[in-house]
Amino acid sequence: MNPDVRRPRRGRGPSGPVGFVIDSVVMGWRWLVRMRTALILLAMLGLLTLIATVVPQEPNVPGTVEVWRSGDEGPGVLVSRGIDAIGGYDVYGSALFLALLLLLYLSLTACLIPRIRAWVRLVRHSRPPLTRAADRQQVVASFSTDLGPDEVHATARGLLTDTRWRVRDPDPAPDLEPAPGLEPAPGLEPAPDLEPAPGLDPAPDLEPAPDLEPAPDPDRSRAMSSGPPPQVAAEKGLWSREGGSLLFHLSFYVLLAAIVFGQLLGFDGQRAVVEGESFADTPVSYWTYGPGRWWTDDDHRGWVLHLDSFEVDWVRDPLAPGAGQPTTFVSDVTVTTADGEVRETTVEGNRPLTVDGLKIHQLDWGYAPFVEVWVDGELEHANFLTAQAADGGMFRAAVKVPSADPDVGLEVFFFPYAPDSDDGPVFTGVPWADDPLLLFRQYRGDLQIGRTQQTINELDTTELESVGGGLIRPGGEVVMDDGVVVRFVELRRWVGFQVSARPQIPWLLLASAMLLGGLHPALYAYRRRLWVVASRPEGDARTLVTVAGRAFQRPQAFEDEHRRVVDRLAAATGAATPAPSDDEVVPR
């Protein structure tokens, strides 16, 4: 199981640098085959995963990573540099992780190859061994019957075969008087030429007497005894446990292949759609576009999705349980497929829509105020904003007007429910739009579009100067000092859709099925052997039947099984059912 990592035996093969390389490869391989190595690698994978759990990951929360890096939050700049040095902000994209994955798979392969070979040999060649001392096995029960020994053996053989035991073929006419010193007796031939493999024993053809003193020298015992008594030997669970374990480990290859396959052939795109508007499935219409390497423009079929309306509601009663929690999120959409078929349907959080092989998920939503910006009497901006939920029940957006001179930028804060009071508007923080209010701050200067990183809802204010701000209700407008007019024309909502193609899903399901299907027998199947020895001593009227067995795993489960076999055999041979007393069934 854990062979020492020895230096390969020298003397054969090339020496010098070539020999050194060969030696190193052989030693590396031996290291990889060890179970201890797998354990160490698993521990390292665990360590990396722990880092990925406690450290924010760039692909998930880039914003948090940014503030950790800048030292504004988190453990400080110095620690942050250390994290960066080991790739801790993107563990699963780091070189360290890839190297570890490679080693794990190498180790997996190194340890599976011999296991599979041994398993195949075992399944093909194994033969249940005979026992010489049935009464000294792990579990033993006996009873007597009127049937003759041969009849008992035949009954046992049929019974065991019916319950899917692998029964040893009857030996050829037993050579009762083995010529001493010549060929070994049948059943005593040397164990087939199998090398022991991890988890498998070489299945010697004779179960040695389980005595407690050191086993006598096999040659001597062979000479002394006249061979094992006539018996039925059977075996079960021989290959399922190890086979399950192999299936389980093999599923990791399917998993890896599915993931790589998905990276190459998959596609992922996102797009926000305002109520009453549509979008077509073309590469340019996505806001974020993540095609796999082998994904081509031709894979877009050009279907069109029209968002008729979006319904959202909450538990509005502040005293009800779960107050403020959302209760509905539904997009009513009309889809025109590539073939021109028109369908009215809905997309919900948990009910994605499939159109022409692509899956459409409803990911998020927000308010879409229609805002006009007039600069020097010209309409420079007239569009829906896609304001995104931010802290405090507020929704944030930005307006960028690079065509004005100098550029005009607005930071927009949208409050769905901000009723007026004597002291001005009250910001309730409630998300339903019963009394919407748009608050903005205006800037002029250089928006730096395309030069700095900014999302559509963010303004880079470093090169901008604040001009002032204002509050607008729907339908209202504000005239700024510099003559810029801002109008809040109407309010709708927008929905963020994700469109994806995941051809790997069936393969992932296959991997899961292998994983679980293999794990179960790997943990629960157990190997066991059973012997039925019937004999009728000279001059005796009754046949003594001994049913002996041993389990390599799960002795408790085996005891029950043994008892059942004994009961059935006793019933089939017309013996009185042996009382399953502790005297007869001797667990040792």
Place this chain on the structure above:
Amino acid sequence: MNEAALAELSRVLYSPVTLLLYAAAAFLYLYALTTKVGRREDGPARGRRAELAGLVVASLGIGAHLAHEVTRGLAQGRLPLGNMFEFTSMMALVGVVVGLGYLQFVRKRPELNGFVLMAGTLVLASALLVYSDPGPLMPILDTWWRTFHVTVIVIAAGIFTAGFVFNSLQLMRDLAEQRVADARSRTTVGSTVGAAYIGDLRAGSDAEAGTETDAAASAETDAVGERVAPDAADAPDGDPDAQTADDEAAYRRALRGALSPWRLALGTFLGTSTVSWVFLATPTLEFATGVQRFLIVNLAMVAVALIARWFVPMLPAAATLDGLAYRTIALGFFAWTFGVIAGAMWAEQSWGRFWGWDPKETASFLTWIAYAAYLHARATRGTRGRGAAWIGILSFAVLMFTYYAVNLVFVGLHSYAGL
């Protein structure tokens, strides 16, 4: 009955009813354990009576717990698996039912029920720290896949809790056996798990003692010559050489004395802190409340560890406990794997990606790796026994970390489960 009344009823059924019943059953079983070693004439009879009473009280406790879950479900019109309180409560229920069922009916070792019930009481009480009233569920969470995923995961966590109990007992017993054996400077008696390797080293010896000799172990025993693995469930529980009752009592005292209470208390305190620090770091919790919870959890664990230490001499052999832990954790691992896969299916359905390495997913993967490492360690010679038990305990810490730290501190997509 209206919903408010149902909610109130479910609360009462939980605490104090279930809590007290579990605690009482634990007490009865532990008392029964003490009678096993006494030399009083009527010891066995009293023990049997106490055990029976324990079974009745524990069954009542399970019944009350079930009734609590049902009434809570009715009060809120959904399955009671929506927030941390509900998860923890269900975890305790599963842990107690699986642990007791396994010990009572499969392994027929009811004397260990007390420890499972003690753990159940503790988990139940810890759920009160995160109690919340019944309420509805967010629509994104209201899907069949989620229900399925969460149910399986919680079942797995409950099973792992029972495994943790066995692992901890095994470790204490093993250390005690080993130290007593060392003190007597004997090589062959000692840790009954360790005996397996000592036996393997001496060709022809037959001291294979692993209860669940797995494929690897059997390969070794086979290599030694197809030796018989005696059923370790019946391994001698006491000193094999003890001749008289006085010897036995001395052996028991030696076992207990082998574990320093101070070191055990300190170790438990520090070990529990690897998880309970999250109460100090929870952003939604006042610091003073956090400190209070931190201390409550840590001190409760220390107290339980010290109680368990007192019972160390009455425990079955370490090898038996090892087998119990292995079987329990194997079952939990299967369920956990299934649950994680179901979670990926839910994520695919709800968010359009089956795996995104968000903190919750990453942490459940971490738990999976930890328990896979336990299973591997158990199949590896050098780490079998105590080494595996340590990994098992560490894995449980990882599970608790996944559960508490990620829910309360590192929030991701799954942040639904907060208080």
